[in-house]
Every structure is written in C-alpha cells, then in structure tokens.
Amino acid sequence: MTSPFKYSLSAPQQILNTASKHLNSCALFVDQQAYTYQQLSDDIQQLASFFIENNIKETSIAVYATRNYESYVASIAIMLSSNRYVPLNPKFPVEKNAKICQLSEIKYLFHGKHHSESLDDLITILNPKPIILKNFENDTPSSSDNTMDWNKEAYKIDAKKLEKIKSLAQPDQIAYILFTSGSTGTPKGVPITHKNLASYIHNVASFTTLDHNDRCTQMFDLTFDLSIHDIFVTLNNSASLYVVPDQSVTAPAKFIKEHKITHWFSVPSVISFMKTFKMLKENSFPNLKLSLFCGEALSVDNVKSWEIACPHSEIINIYGPTEATIGITYFKWESSFNDLEFEKDIVPIGHAFSHQEARVMDKALNIQKENESGELYLAGDQLSQGYWKSSEITDQVFIHDKMTQKTWYKTGDIAKYTEYGLCYLGRLDSQVKICGFRVELGEVESTIKKVSGAEFVCAFSTPLKDENATGLEIFISNHEFSTLELLSLCKKALPSYMVPKKIHLRQAFPFNSNGKIDRPALLKVLEKEYVN
Amino acid sequence: MSTESTFKQKLLSLIEPKADALGLKVTEIDLDDNLVELGIFDSVSFLEFISSLETECDIEIDFSELDPSEFSSIGGLLKNIT
Numbered sequence: 001m002t003s004p005f006k007y008s009l010s011a012p013q014q015i016l017n018t019a020s021k022h023l024n025s026c027a028l029f030v031d032q033q034a035y036t037y038q039q040l041s042d043d044i045q046q047l048a049s050f051f052i053e054n055n056i057k058e059t060s061i062a063v064y065a066t067r068n069y070e071s072y073v074a075s076i077a078i079m080l081s082s083n084r085y086v087p088l089n090p091k092f093p094v095e096k097n098a099k100i101c102q103l104s105e106i107k108y109l110f111h112g113k114h115h116s117e118s119l120d121d122l123i124t125i126l127n128p129k130p131i132i133l134k135n136f137e138n139d140t141p142s143s144s145d146n147t148m149d150w151n152k153e154a155y156k157i158d159a160k161k162l163e164k165i166k167s168l169a170q171p172d173q174i175a176y177i178l179f180t181s182g183s184t185g186t187p188k189g190v191p192i193t194h195k196n197l198a199s200y201i202h203n204v205a206s207f208t209t210l211d212h213n214d215r216c217t218q219m220f221d222l223t224f225d226l227s228i229h230d231i232f233v234t235l236n237n238s239a240s241l242y243v244v245p246d247q248s249v250t251a252p253a254k255f256i257k258e259h260k261i262t263h264w265f266s267v268p269s270v271i272s273f274m275k276t277f278k279m280l281k282e283n284s285f286p287n288l289k290l291s292l293f294c295g296e297a298l299s300v301d302n303v304k305s306w307e308i309a310c311p312h313s314e315i316i317n318i319y320g321p322t323e324a325t326i327g328i329t330y331f332k333w334e335s336s337f338n339d340l341e342f343e344k345d346i347v348p349i350g351h352a353f354s355h356q357e358a359r360v361m362d363k364a365l366n367i368q369k370e371n372e373s374g375e376l377y378l379a380g381d382q383l384s385q386g387y388w389k390s391s392e393i394t395d396q397v398f399i400h401d402k403m404t405q406k407t408w409y410k411t412g413d414i415a416k417y418t419e420y421g422l423c424y425l426g427r428l429d430s431q432v433k434i435c436g437f438r439v440e441l442g443e444v445e446s447t448i449k450k451v452s453g454a455e456f457v458c459a460f461s462t463p464l465k466d467e468n469a470t471g472l473e474i475f476i477s478n479h480e481f482s483t484l485e486l487l488s489l490c491k492k493a494l495p496s497y498m499v500p501k502k503i504h505l506r507q508a509f510p511f512n513s514n515g516k517i518d519r520p521a522l523l524k525v526l527e528k529e530y531v532n
Numbered sequence: 533m534s535t536e537s538t539f540k541q542k543l544l545s546l547i548e549p550k551a552d553a554l555g556l557k558v559t560e561i562d563l564d565d566n567l568v569e570l571g572i573f574d575s576v577s578f579l580e581f582i583s584s585l586e587t588e589c590d591i592e593i594d595f596s597e598l599d600p601s602e603f604s605s606i607g608g609l610l611k612n613i614t
Contacts (some may be wrong), residue, residue, distance in 0.1 A: 278596060511574075
C-alpha cells in the first residue's frame with residue numbers, strides 16, 4: 001500500500017521540474033518531429049508568461065485541440081498559469097463545440113498552427129466572441145478580428161517570472177473542464193482540480209513506473225480524459241510521449257514497432273481493429289512493457305490476443321468515469337487467468353486505487369453482499385466537486401452520506417464484488433425489462449459476440465423507449481453468417497426473450513470520437529425505421 | 533488480363549458505391565488520394581472494406597508490417613497487395 005497522498009506540486013509544475021533534470025531527453029514526438037524537454041518547457045513558460053503579463057488567470061481557455069505540438073504546450077501552460085483548460089474537438093459538430101464554449105464561459109481560444117474551416121464556423125456562431133490566441137506564424141481565422149500574439153519578445157521568461165509561474169496553480173483550483181454527453185443532450189462539464197489530478201498521478205505510480213528511456217503512446221482525442229493521463233503521467237516521469245497520427249490510431253502496429261514503444265494505453269476496441277487487420281501475431285510487439293486499457297469493457301478474448309502479441313507486457317484494466325479523474329480502480333491480468341471463467345467473459349475492474357473507495361451499494365447506500373449486483377459508488381480525493389455550474393444535476397449523483405460524512409459519486413454502472421474484486425456488469429440505463437424479465441443489454445451483446453465471433457454488437461429493446469419492451473433488435477458486424485444462421489446461434493445461447501426479433505447486419509459501425517460504439521447514432525437509425 | 537488489373541477492377545467496383553454517395557466518380561480519384569481523408573471511408577468502414585476486399589478476391593492480406601497510411605489509397609493497395 002502506498003502512503004496517503006499529500007499534495008506538494010501540481011501536475012504541470014511537476015513537468016517543469018522534470019524538464020529541468022532531463023533537458024536533452026525527448027519529451028514529445030509528434031508530426032514526425034521530436035521535441036526535447038528543454039524546448040517543451042521553454043514554450044510552456046513562454047505561454048504561461050503571456051497569461052501572467054496580461055493578467056489572465058482563473059479563466060476558461062479553450063484549445064481547438066488537434067493533436068499537434070502547440071495543443072500540448074497550451075494544455076500544460078493553461079493549467080500552469082491557474083487557468084482552466086477546456087479542449088474542443090474539431091471532429092465534434094460545430095454546435096457542440098459552441099455549447100461547450102458557452103457553458104464553460106470561454107474568453108480566450110487557442111489554436112495550433114493549422115486552423116480549419118470548422119474553426120471559422122465556430123467563431124462565426126460564438127457570441128460573445130472569444131479573443132483568439134495565436135502564434136505570430138499563424139494565420140488567423142478570417143471571422144475574427146480580435147487576436148493576441150503570445151509568442152512575443154515581451155513575454156520572454158526570466159528567473160523571477162519562472163518562480164512566479166511555478167507558484168500560481170493552487171490545489172483547489174480547477175485544472176481542466178471536460179464535457180461528457182448528458183442524457184438530456186446538453187453536455188455536462190466536469191471540473192477537475194489540481195489536487196484531483198495530482199492524486200490520480202500519485203495513485204497510478206503504484207503500477208506504472210516510467211523513466212527517461214520509456215516511450216508512451218498518445219492515441220486519445222484531447223477531449224477524452226484518458227489523454228490527460230497520457231500527457232501528465234508521461235511528462236511527470238521524464239518519459240517520451242509518442243503521438244500516434246490520426247491515420248494510424250485504429251491500427252498502429254507499424255508505429256509501435258518502428259518507434260519501439262514501451263507503454264501502451266488505448267480503448268479495448270483498438271485490439272478488435274488490430275485483430276481484423278491480423279496485426280496481432282506472436283511477439284508482434286516485443287518492446288511493450290505495460291499495456292493499459294480503459295474506457296469500455298475489456299473482453300477476456302481480446303486480452304488473450306493481446307498477450308500473444310505482447311508477451312513481455314503487463315496488462316492492466318483501468319476503470320473510471322471522468323467525474324473521478326481518469327481512472328479509479330484497476331485489475332492486473334495474469335496469464336494464469338486464461339482458463340478461469342469471468343463473469344460474462346469480461347475482465348474484472350478489480351480494486352480501487354489506494355485511498356480511493358469503490359463500493360457496490362443499493363439506493364439507500366447499503367453495501368451489497370459479495371456476488372450481489374448493485375450500483376457502483378465512488379469516493380476519495382480524486383472525485384470532482386460536482387458538475388460545472390449545475391448544482392441540480394450534481395445533487396442527483398454526488399450523494400452526501402451523513403453516516404460516513406463522505407460524498408459518493410453514483411456512477412450509473414452496475415457491478416458486483418467477487419473474489420477478483422469488482423466486476424463491471426453494464427450500465428444501469430442499459431438494463432431493460434422485456435416481457436417482465438430484467439435484461440442487461442450488455443449481456444446480450446457479449447453473448448452474441450461470443451457465439452458469432454462478431455467484433456461489434458449493439459442491442460436495443462423495442463418498442464424504443466418503452467418501459468414494457470417486448471423484444472430486442474441488434475446491430476452486428478458480421479461476414480460469416482446469414483441472418484438465419486445468426487438467429488439459430490442466438491436461440492442456442494440465449495433464453496427466448498433475449499433472442500433478437502430483428503437482426504441488422506452492418507458493414508460499418510458508427511464510433512464516437514472516443515473510439516466507442518456510438519449508441520445514439522444507431523438508436524437514430526432505429527427511430528427512423530419506426531417512423532417510416 | 534493480368535491479376536493486377538482484375539484486382540484493380542474489383543477494388544474499384546467496391547469503392548464505386550461509396551464514392552457515388554459522395555458525388556465522386558471512381559475514375560476521378562487519384563491513385564495517391566487517401567480514401568479516408570477523401571471521406572469515402574471512415575476508419576471503421578475502411579476496415580470493413582478491407583475485409584470484403586479479402587473475401588471478394590479470395591486473398592489474405594498481411595498488414596502487420598504496414599501502416600494504415602500506406603494502404604489507404606488505391607495506389608497503396610495495388611502496390612502492397614498485388
């Protein structure tokens with residue numbers, strides 16, 4: 001057990017400290033260019049100094065976040081100067097980015113070297129318009145005439161300024177706000193403080209050791225909080241962050257080999273993609289030492305394929321909602337588990353990080369017995385204080401327990417405690433009743449995946465949004481079986497009320513920007529069908 | 533007809549409906565144009581496309597030494613697969 005976490009430095013401050021000891025080591029490799037810790041640190045200081053000179057503090061600053069060098073500099077410098085980093089995603093519809101800007105009260109917008117038309121569109125619809133922060137080399141979006149240069153001689157750093165920069169960020173100040181899609185359609189802002197983030201980094205150190213010889217992947221879009229892990233865990237520990245180009249993110253085999261990557265972090269879907277491309281051969285990635293997976297259920301089948309391709313890598317399954325800062329429970333896979341049966345063939349999510357808590361409870365906050373399923377609640381100093389400026393939604397899911405004087409975050413995930421620790425069973429809102437039977441859609445999906453060998457399955461109860469559903473429909477990626485064959489496979493494996501009434505064979509599946517199956521998009525397909 | 537040109541024809545016939553949907557003619561697509569960047573495929577439908585290409589042509593493609601950028605254009609596919 002590690003010692004209780006005591007806050008000493010914020011994560012961005014720690015990057016400057018690390019940099020000062022590893023000036024010539026590679027900090028970032030992005031767009032085929034390597035940047036040393038010296039360069040990175042100089043640029044971060046320059047931008048932070050710009051914020052200080054212009055008295056920009058405790059302000060929400062958006063980064064139009066394509067994964068280029070400037071975006072990384074900006075994310076770190078914004079947090080370092082006690083401002084709030086709010087990444088936008090060029091892949092989002094312009095309305096969603098605009099909503100995020102509006103909700104987080106964006107005053108400044110930073111963009112990297114290449115600006116796109118979509119940024120012009122965004123600035124056009126924003127009101128009030130943010131001030132655009134640009135590098136003198138940049139061209140400026142045509143729709144904005146309000147800009148500031150940050151890369152000027154006046155903002156050059158000196159020792160005195162550096163001391164000031166390092167003392168700015170305070171533990172209880174918000175470091176970043178990330179937006180998760182709310183069930184109502186309005187995104188919810190999750191503010192994470194410097195203390196939350198520093199605690200997370202302290203906790204993952206118990207199973208992630210890194211030094212200046214290590215090379216870590218960066219595959220997540222910057223609007224996904226797992227990218228915060230990539231940036232800060234890597235750069236706090238003097239390792240190099242290798243940004244996998246967009247083109248290669250779904251199947252980065254060559255990139256991993258070519259750059260001798262040692263630390264991997266992705267959503268489990270990437271394993272499925274790489275399997276499809278036959279990229280997971282015996283000892284394909286001999287240099288990998290640690291592989292982390294997070295963001296969706298990790299199947300035993302996928303882990304086994306991964307083990308074959310990376311025989312020297314530890315494999316760790318991480319679980320955590322954005323509200324609890326990136327990840328809060330973990331499970332270390334052992335190859336001896338191969339013959340064990342896990343619930344639904346899903347790798348457990350294990351135990352909470354030290355000094356964090358994860359409990360399966362009922363609505364009255366009574367702890368469930370072992371092997372009894374219930375909702376997963378989380379507590380600890382990684383927990384956000386609640387949603388950005390929406391106390392009503394906060395009160396619904398951040399529950400204060402008078403007995404223990406603790407705040408519990410109600411995850412909406414179903415889990416149970418087993419001999420391997422916690423097992424994830426699915427989303428509470430994917431639990432439906434079909435002809436009176438309680439059905440977990442995730443269970444139907446994993447069973448059908450198993451019997452058909454399909455990589456992607458997505459199930460819905462019908463009639464849609466009806467409390468008293470009478471059947472199921474599934475979307476399935478499949479090349480082997482006909483609809484009839486699939487039906488007969490399902491009949492053998494599932495009770496009759498879980499056998500799909502309709503099977504939609506699909507060539508392509510929609511995925512969201514985080515690399516997960518885009519359920520709302522599939523739901524829309526069904527809704528359209530029903531209207532017609 | 534050589535294997536390469538048969539392969540090319542099959543390849544183009546698989547791309548054609550997707551290109552049509554975008555209002556593009558297959559013949560207008562340059563050999564070096566990246567099919568994902570053009571919007572003909574997204575990263576996932578591109579995978580599905582590769583699978584159907586394998587089935588149609590009864591071949592098995594080894595991508596383990598290739599980066600997606602090397603086989604995301606018609607030229608790249610022809611070079612690496614035939």
